[in-house]
Amino acid sequence: MDDQVTLVQKTVVVTPEGSEETRETVAIEVPYKVALNDREIGASMVLETGLEEFGAGFLFGQGYITAPGQVREVLVCPEGRISVHADVDEEDEPREVIITSGCGGTGKISREMLEGAFEPLAEYSMGFAEIRRFIRAALHASPLGNQTHCVHGCAFWTGGDMVAHYEDVGRHNAVDKVIGAILLGKFSPAGAIYTTGRLTSDMVLKCARIGIPIVLSRTAPSSLGLAIARRAGVTLAAYARPHRLNIFHAPERIISPEPV
């Protein structure tokens, strides 16, 4: 696979003073198909990084894969196909009404997932100082966001370290890559996930389903994202900055500093 994920374009900047040529860095968006046990399930535009993780996470997001340990092998074909082989019960594949998400990335969640019960989340809590380290680390993990303004980042923190950082042209895809890493056994869901994207329903839903107890966003949740966090018991914090966190639900997992 080619490592190049950006290209440089000539552009013309116009201001009231006149116009001049400049150059901009653009993120490369590529279509990939995802297959499960040789059956094509869907396709997505992606940034060509973390594609094995993406394949697994994509299939989790759509309800085909449901837990770590099911994935046996992921093969990435650079011509645009990710083949996931997993021990899943064909009977378990998503049924019923499928909801395409408003700003939907991988695009589909079933009504069953949206309204069903949640398994208990992994046990985890963090000090505020540790969260500050995490947010700083995520912000400094890659220059791609600032270069292209066209990718979202998603990171995972556990055991005192940032153990993953992925980017993608879609905020859902970036989260899917982190969840895929959990499915591939790279780390456990007992930790905190940070996304640069908004926490709409489907974003919170997939984090809750895999069992992540702390969900942080650089920006805001929607009403339904918050409702799902409440139902699942997820700690949801928004507008996350190195010096400031706005906790919308379950603050008890975040050990705040002593008031001055």
Place this chain on the structure above:
Amino acid sequence: MDDQVTLVQKTVVVTPEGSEETRETVAIEVPYKVALNDREIGASMVLETGLEEFGAGFLFGQGYITAPGQVREVLVCPEGRISVHADVDEEDEPREVIITSGCGGTGKISREMLEGAFEPLAEYSMGFAEIRRFIRAALHASPLGNQTHCVHGCAFWTGGDMVAHYEDVGRHNAVDKVIGAILLGKFSPAGAIYTTGRLTSDMVLKCARIGIPIVLSRTAPSSLGLAIARRAGVTLAAYARPHRLNIFHAPERIISPEPV
């Protein structure tokens, strides 16, 4: 339909100095099904505004409706269903491989749409001063973006005026509402569209398919968004601000100021 599209939540802000309760405004995200001639086509999470336009635009985005004049009637049922009645040829419905978009909103575009030829765009050009007025008008059209940080805006300018401004929890949905307004005959595509969202492939594709000649974004295009603009001949300008525009393709439709 209820006009309320936000709600206020109590949250806890944590800083190094301690924590305190505050309140945040949250955008209300609601699932809606979309039916075409009584057949359910899909569903999406939406902000409950401009739902008739959304229904038409959603079906255009997925390739079921292809041109203004096809839509006969749109009925919105506040229980979560938008019923579009349109004169479309059942034979024309999308076939072949469906691509779910990376940050995909209405979620599906066919390979045929992605790789097919484009109809000629509407003729239109604008002075830079006029574009500045448009961007300013779009930025001031609604406080919802700044209040919730969870909605995207999309506006349309033609004949010297901003003729539409819609918002949604999804950047695609907001664009779909503007395109829906064109499909419902509210205005012609001969003008400029402004979105606060990134111009990934599917975003540019739907603007090009309906024939909009000038596409402006507050933020960046992806490689494939730019490639589609080139193929279709769309003027694509990014990082649009009242005082600055960065034109990635076809600057000839934008009449720039005389250099000082």
